[in-house]
Amino acid sequence: MPDRIHVEVDGRRLDISNLDKVLYPRAGFTKGEVLDYYTRIAPTLLPHLRDRPLTRTRYPNGVEGDGFFEKNAPAGTPEWVRTVRLPVPGSSKGREQIDFIVVEELATVVWLANLAALELHTPQWRVDAEGRPLDPDQLVVDLDPGPPAGLPECFEVALMLRERLATDGLECAAKTSGKKGMQLVVPLPGDETADEVSAYAKAVAEELARARPRLVVAKMAKQLRPGKVFIDWSQNNAFKTTVAPYSLRAGPTPTVSAPLAWDEVEAGELTAAGLTPSVVLDRVSARGDLLLVR
Template sequence: MSASPDRQVVEVEGHRLSLSHLDRLLFPASGHTKAQVLHYYARIAPAMLPHVTGRAASFVRAPEGPAGQSWVAKNPPPGAPGWVPLVPVEHREGTTEQVMIDSTAALIALVNLGAYEVHVPQWTAAAGPGRHDRLVIDLDPGPGMDLVACCRVAQRLRQLLADDGLTAFAVVSGAKGLHLYAPVEPAPGRAVSGYAKELGSRLRAEHPGLVVVSMVRSERKGKVFIDWSQNASAKTTAAPYTVRLLPGRPGVAAPVTWDEIAACEDAEDLAFTPEEVVERFAAHGDLLDGLAGDAHRAALP
């Protein structure tokens, strides 16, 4: 039922949610409103949930959209329903409780509170931060480089991972770069980070003029930065299928095929609207289906 054109009460999986400010324009360049972003998440939830369920979520909150104030939030947003599950997470400053998105209802409830961008670590709450079950490498183009260069680097990294018995899955970050994931047998974050850094160093040795693994920003001009550090237990990565809060239009962390990466000749080739991501899911299913299960899981070399 509807209380006003800008507010609606809906039932999702047995939970009543009061959705507010539905007409709020979040992305002026594309015209996307809050209602359209909520609709996207409701439709993509079946694909997204396997990659976030069980993991302590943090958010980029921007109630008024990218043009307004935004901040990273690890604590549950004020107004979060009591039925949304919380998990304890140890940080340097102590133990806090964070949201765990385990259902479409929980996802919609959090997005309704302005938590538009979802980030998760590479470990599950049940296993703890000492046992990572995913490896992630963030390919970030430095000044003068673009997503096309990231795709070329990703193809070689895929080969190196395969040589080590690991299966790579690709996700355009929804911002500038590309995320590579590989399911691994649970291992300490330090071990996964060390392997990812060593992998990047191998590629740097092959192509010193193309890639960099150093955290020093001044060294990234004209190169692709292989960010191995997101495997640290305290770090998180933009979750697959999350909306990204880009100025003017929504980006999406969208899974892509290796054929698409090989064919990419322009960054716009792999830039998708929320609606296009839903269409891709309807046509092809979850392109990351092998990431969440155990079929491709392998031990770090």
């Protein structure tokens, strides 16, 4: 194929390059296949990205090359891509503010995929029409297993958390991280601060760690985590981000952060490696969006 082609996406003109470039060498998965996946999943993905400042992980030389996190809108960002300027405490480059990308349309998804932005990460809050941060509209709990624990142990903890959250009238949805763990996503009315949400998540994590100390840990210290599942409540801190539902992950083979039905969590048979782009597209076609959290 030619090195560069011109395409039109919903009235936006884009230059797409190097479609034959292999980004996942072990699977022979190309940049063209990355673009195809993100184009086809976009109708389901977009509601989860809308109004959320986006952090990307880019791998221009493939997943076996050097990747890098990118928060700032890169040079050459099209003028039609929405950006919002936000403060970034502790920026590694000493910037007080950064122009974040906010994905609102398919053309932006395609443009990012062409930049080899394989992973898409979002905060638990949105911005309003003027680009001002709102209070969080979701609580996210990250379940991170310490080997030899793995996804089966995460499923067990997820079921415990679902039951515990239900006692406070909270409903949650589940998804894999696309790697070794998973996340639970809880919709919120948006009337509490990030500090308040984070404090609540911490209290629940510590409660479960006391109840099931052989399985659950609520502290980040690595030496406490072998064979246990770390409930990472800190994902709710204001400037933390979590991999977005339906995002690809940059592992040896292409996997997806895939929403799960609770009967699948109860069965405990799914694996991260089995939730490939084609499988996830088929799941969405058959079952729709299993993470109906907006």
